[in-house]
Structures are given as C-alpha cells and as structure tokens.
Amino acid sequence: MSKGILVLADHTKEVITDVSYEMLGIGRKLADSMNQPLYSLIIGDGAEKFASGFGIADKVFVVADKKIEIAIPELIVQILKKIVTENDISLILVAGTNISSGVGPLLAAKLDYRFIHFCKNLIYENGELMATSQLFGGKIFSETVLNDCKGIFSILPGSFPAEAGKASRFPEIIDIPHPDDGLKIKFKAFIEPEAGDVDVTKESILVSVGRGIGSSDNISIADELVEIIGGAVCASRPIIDQGWLPLSRQIGKSGMIVKPKLYMALGISGAPEHIEGMKDAELIIAVNKDSAAPIFNVAQYGICADIDDIVPMLIDKLKERK
Amino acid sequence: MNILIFIRMVADVVEELKIADDFKSLDIDWIRFRLSETDEHAVEQAILLKEKYGGMVTVIALDAPEVDDALYNALAKGADRAIKICGDWMNFRSPGIAKLFSNYIKDENLLVTQTLIMSGSQAIDDLEGELIYYMGENLNIPTCGIVTSVNYRSDFNLINVYKEFAGGLRGEFEINLPAIIGIQAAEKPPRYIPIAKIRAIMKTAKIEEIDIPDDHISAGKEVNRLLEPEVSGRATMLEGSPDEITAKLIEILSEKAII
Numbered sequence: 314m315s316k317g318i319l320v321l322a323d324h325t326k327e328v329i330t331d332v333s334y335e336m337l338g339i340g341r342k343l344a345d346s347m348n349q350p351l352y353s354l355i356i357g358d359g360a361e362k363f364a365s366g367f368g369i370a371d372k373v374f375v376v377a378d379k380k381i382e383i384a385i386p387e388l389i390v391q392i393l394k395k396i397v398t399e400n401d402i403s404l405i406l407v408a409g410t411n412i413s414s415g416v417g418p419l420l421a422a423k424l425d426y427r428f429i430h431f432c433k434n435l436i437y438e439n440g441e442l443m444a445t446s447q448l449f450g451g452k453i454f455s456e457t458v459l460n461d462c463k464g465i466f467s468i469l470p471g472s473f474p475a476e477a478g479k480a481s482r483f484p485e486i487i488d489i490p491h492p493d494d495g496l497k498i499k500f501k502a503f504i505e506p507e508a509g510d511v512d513v514t515k516e517s518i519l520v521s522v523g524r525g526i527g528s529s530d531n532i533s534i535a536d537e538l539v540e541i542i543g544g545a546v547c548a549s550r551p552i553i554d555q556g557w558l559p560l561s562r563q564i565g566k567s568g569m570i571v572k573p574k575l576y577m578a579l580g581i582s583g584a585p586e587h588i589e590g591m592k593d594a595e596l597i598i599a600v601n602k603d604s605a606a607p608i609f610n611v612a613q614y615g616i617c618a619d620i621d622d623i624v625p626m627l628i629d630k631l632k633e634r635k
Numbered sequence: 636m637n638i639l640i641f642i643r644m645v646a647d648v649v650e651e652l653k654i655a656d657d658f659k660s661l662d663i664d665w666i667r668f669r670l671s672e673t674d675e676h677a678v679e680q681a682i683l684l685k686e687k688y689g690g691m692v693t694v695i696a697l698d699a700p701e702v703d704d705a706l707y708n709a710l711a712k713g714a715d716r717a718i719k720i721c722g723d724w725m726n727f728r729s730p731g732i733a734k735l736f737s738n739y740i741k742d743e744n745l746l747v748t749q750t751l752i753m754s755g756s757q758a759i760d761d762l763e764g765e766l767i768y769y770m771g772e773n774l775n776i777p778t779c780g781i782v783t784s785v786n787y788r789s790d791f792n793l794i795n796v797y798k799e800f801a802g803g804l805r806g807e808f809e810i811n812l813p814a815i816i817g818i819q820a821a822e823k824p825p826r827y828i829p830i831a832k833i834r835a836i837m838k839t840a841k842i843e844e845i846d847i848p849d850d851h852i853s854a855g856k857e858v859n860r861l862l863e864p865e866v867s868g869r870a871t872m873l874e875g876s877p878d879e880i881t882a883k884l885i886e887i888l889s890e891k892a893i894i
C-alpha cells in the first residue's frame with residue numbers, strides 16, 4: 314500500500330480555479346477513508362502565496378520560480394514524477410481544464426500508472442477505487458474499478474463541491490527547487506482575447522445557438538428573440554469555429570463562463586466542455602430534437618422538438634403580448 | 636515539411652448510442668461512424684500548412700468502419716498519401732494505439748528533422764487521455780495539445796503554435812521539429828468537398844493498405860461497465876403541440892419575471 318494522494322493545483326494568470334478546491338475536497342475525503350496523507354502541488358511564479366489557502370492538505374509542495382511564466386505539461390510532469398516517486402504517492406488528481414490537459418497521459422506514460430479522463434465521481438469502497446467518467450459528449454458514462462487504488466484522474470470541473478476543499482488551517486509548506494532540466498517547448502507570450510462587441514458574462518439573458526441551428530442565416534431567429542426578451546446571442550464551439558459568431562461569444566471550457574438568469578440553448582447537445590461554461594445559470598431551457606441529448610440533464614425545462622417548430626412561434630406569441 | 640496525420644473513427648453522437656450486451660462497449664450495429672471532429676480539423680490544418688509552405692501530407696488511420704471515406708476525403712482535400720493499417724483495432728485504447736503508431740513511425744523511419752506529426756487534440760471516447768502525449772513520450776519529441784494555429788519557420792525548422800486556454804486566452808509556443816501537436820481547431824473551418832470530387836479521387840488515387848508486425852502490443856484495459864447517465868436531475872419536459880409548448884414556455888418566462 315502506498316502512502317498518499319496528491320492534488321495538482323490548477324491556475325491561470327494568478328487565479329486558482331474552482332476545480333482545484335473541488336479536487337482538494339474529494340482528495341481529503343478519499344485520503345481520510347484510505348487513511349493516507351493528502352498532498353498538493355502548486356507550480357508557478359508566486360505559487361507560495363496560494364499555498365496558505367490549501368490548508369485542507371497535509372502538505373503543500375511549492376515550486377515558485379520567476380522563470381516559470383507558465384507551467385506546461387512537460388515541466389509539471391518532471392516535477393510530479395519526482396514527488397510521486399519520492400513519496401510513494403498512488404493517486405494523483407489533475408484538473409480537466411485546458412491548462413492542465415496533457416499532464417495525465419504524459420505522467421501515466423512515464424510512471425506506468427493508469428490515467429482515467431473525464432471523471433465525474435470517485436468512490437472508495439471495500440478497498441477499491443471506482444471512477445465514473447463521462448464519455449461520448451456526455452451521452453454515456455463509464456465505470457472503471459482500480460483494485461490497487463493507483464492511478465491518475467482528471468476531474469471535470471463542477472463534479473464536486475468546491476467548499477469542501479477550503480479550510481482555515483495553514484498547511485505545512487515544502488519548497489521544491491525548479492528542476493531546470495530544460496524543456497522542449499518554449500513559451501513566448503499570452504495572447505489576450507479581443508474584446509467583443511458585447512460581454513456575454515455580464516448579460517442576464519443569453520440565447521445560445523449550437524450546431525443544430527443549421528446555418529449562419531438561421532442565427533437571425535436568435536437575434537430576433539433577444540430583441541424581444543433582451544440579452545445577447547452566444548454559441549457553442551462549432552458556431553465559432555465556423556466563423557459564424559466571434560470568439561467572444563463562445564461559451565464553455567475554452568470560451569466564457571456565464572451565470573445568467575436565463576440561458577436558452579437552441580440545438581446544443583450539452584457536451585461536458587459546453588456545460589462547463591453555463592451550468593450555473595439560474596434557469597436553463599433547452600430546445601433539442603434528440604430526446605437523449607445530455608443538455609436535458611442540466612436544463613430545468615426541456616423541449617424535444619425542432620428549433621424551427623418552436624422558436625418562430627414563440628417569437629410571434631411574444632410579439633403579440635407586447 | 637513532412638506532415639503525418641493520425642486519424643481515428645469514432646461513434647457519431649448525434650445518433651442514438653446503444654450499450655452492447657457485454658455492458659462494456661457500444662453496440663457496433665447501432666453506431667454510425669464518423670471521423671473524430673478534431674481529426675477533421677487536423678486534416679484541414681495540415682492542408683493549410685501544405686498550401687502555405689509546401690511539403691507532403693500523409694494521412695494514416697487504423698482500419699475501422701467507414702474509414703475509407705475519411706481517407707478518400709483527405710486525399711480529395713489535398714493529402715498526398717493515405718495509409719490504412721489493417722487489422723481489428725476496435726478495442727484498442729489511446730496508450731495501445733500510440734504504441735502502434737509510434738512503432739510504425741520508427742519502423743518506417745518516418746521521423747526526420749522536418750517531420751510534424753498531427754492528430755486531433757482529443758476524441759470523445761479518449762478515456763485514457765490524449766493520444767499525442769503518449770506518442771510524444773514514445774518518440775521522445777516535443778508535444779503540444781489544444782492547438783488552434785500553426786506557423787512554420789523553415790530557417791529555424793520550428794513551428795509557432797497557439798494553444799488555447801480558457802475565456803478566449805491563448806498562449807504562443809515555439810517548438811522545434813520533429814514534434815507532435817494536437818489540433819483543436821484549424822485556422823479555417825474544414826473545407827467542404829463535393830461528392831463528385833471524392834468519386835473522382837477514388838478512381839485515380841489509392842489507399843495504401845499495410846499490415847504491421849505483431850509486437851504483442853496490448854489493447855489496453857477495458858472499462859468495468861458502461862451506463863447511460865442517471866436521469867435524476869433531468870429537465871421537466873414541455874410536451875404537447877408547438878402551440879401548447881410555446882404557451883407553457885411563455886408562462887414559465889413570465890413566472891420567472893424574465894418577460
């Protein structure tokens with residue numbers, strides 16, 4: 314039996330992401346039931362100032378170095394491999410975000426551990442660990458049982474309560490030097506997003522279009538709807554990749570995170586990468602012609618129908634009301 | 636530049652997915668296969684690079700239902716070679732696939748100084764994570780995923796890529812070739828190829844079918860169970876005619892003080 318669980322902190326541009334606390338919370342729970350210590354690792358220039366907020370862990374390893382403009386998977390894995398080996402760590406949790414992506418498979422390849430992606434749940438029972446993952450854009454779940462409780466897991470943001478990972482305690486902090494091994498990839502610069510005409514994160518009503526809208530011309534019905542009910546039009550990734558709407562309107566993992574009063578999803582399947590950006594909306598209404606679309610698992614109200622049969626009629630009725 | 640693209644067929648999630656009787660895989664008879672979406676972008680990005688900098692584009696795939704269509708499609712777009720690795724790979728997971736592909740690259744001596752290997756950044760069934768990182772480790776070359784833009788500097792034999800983070804933020808990275816990158820989105824949407832052009836290419840071009848040595852590569856561990864998502868938090872469905880549905884919808888919106 315090995316001796317610990319480690320949570321890799323996830324942060325961009327000096328902000329710790331919520332999923333870091335989610336991982337600390339579930340990490341603590343697992344550590345307690347498995348009777349093992351909980352470690353965390355924070356890498357980056359200024360990392361030490363985050364460490365005090367990680368009191369739920371028993372020990373926090375910190376690699377703070379001015380030279381680290383951004384921690385790329387190759388560097389993270391160099392550091393992780395050493396810590397994992399020296400401390401005989403069996404379980405590693407990484408964030409299922411773009412910033413931490415790649416760490417799991419790379420570390421798995423180096424350590425010969427198993428890596429399990431897209432985790433929504435982790436349960437320790439009868440000496441075994443079971444991971445539930447969301448596959449096929451959220452349409453199918455998988456369960457993987459690890460008898461040896463050894464592995465690397467990437468956690469989908471929003472899977473566990475972040476509150477459970479926060480504590481007022483001060484952790485033991487261990488400074489680790491920068492490995493200075495030389496990296497094969499060179500970071501040059503951050504490229505900030507261009508400011509859009511509207512800031513979708515500030516809108517209280519969003520009408521969001523997905524691939525089901527069919528064509529660029531059809532987006533006009535969403536425009537028409539927001540003209541009546543207010544708010545702005547936003548979209549899922551394929552609409553942005555097609556160039557039909559600007560990047561500033563993309564909702565999801567790589568796009569914006571929004572919490573409007575109303576999020577109306579038209580022809581969006583509800584892939585985990587999209588859900589990540591809109592799950593905290595107060596009211597979610599989805600129109601989709603596939604009754605099995607995962608968007609119906611996060612929406613409060615669902616309409617299984619063709620957009621064309623519903624939205625134009627809705628617009629007409631709203632106009633009549635005015 | 637010598638571009639190698641590794642592509643893979645996945646289940647089309649627009650269709651209904653059925654779990655097979657073993658509860659560990661999808662029922663093949665129900666699946667409509669399509670090229671993994673990010674692979675489609677990888678093919679487009681490769682063609683864009685070829686148009687800009689010249690070179691040779693080779694598309695390589697494991698045998699799978701409907702894979703020939705995807706390979707002919709890539710040829711019609713401008714790929715120079717299409718290679719199909721014959722065999723039954725249905726149960727192969729990312730680490731095993733990476734080993735197969737990496738061994739193939741090594742055996743054929745395809746990794747030269749100007750080689751850029753590409754694949755989609757992630758597939759919808761990548762339970763073991765991104766293929767490119769396993770391949771990068773096997774081949775000991777620089778690896779970068781979630782790429783949305785690639786530029787080549789032939790004077791230094793390096794590429795400049797944009798990697799996506801969150802909220803529209805991206806990072807620019809410089810990578811020496813040979814390297815492997817995972818494409819998230821090509822700089823332009825994948826081009827549409829008319830059926831007539833694909834038919835024409837089917838007459839003139841050929842998919843090279845190859846067998847690879849059995850290196851006792853394991854397919855990978857299977858999952859214990861597949862299941863449909865639990866429906867606990869499911870939406871209240873508004874039923875009835877469009878007239879009734881829209882009336883209910885207006886009621887809800889007004890109840891919530893949105894209209």
Ligand SMILES: Cc1cc2nc3c(=O)[nH]c(=O)nc-3n(C[C@H](O)[C@H](O)[C@H](O)COP(=O)(O)OP(=O)(O)OC[C@H]3O[C@@H](n4cnc5c(N)ncnc54)[C@H](O)[C@@H]3O)c2cc1C
Nearest residue numbers: 523524525549550565566567568580581582586602603620
């Ligand atoms: C690293 C990474 C980052 C990503 N980042 C993001 C991100 O930031 N944001 C994002 O959105 N995605 C992101 N994705 C992509 C994500 O995985 C999905 O591919 C994407 O969200 C799917 O968009 P969609 O729902 O519009 O399209 P689809 O999944 O194709 O769904 C279209 C839906 O429309 C329905 N439909 C079709 N026609 C009609 C009609 N006439 N009426 C009603 N319904 C109809 C269909 O039933 C289907 O459910 C990312 C992926 C990766 C790998």
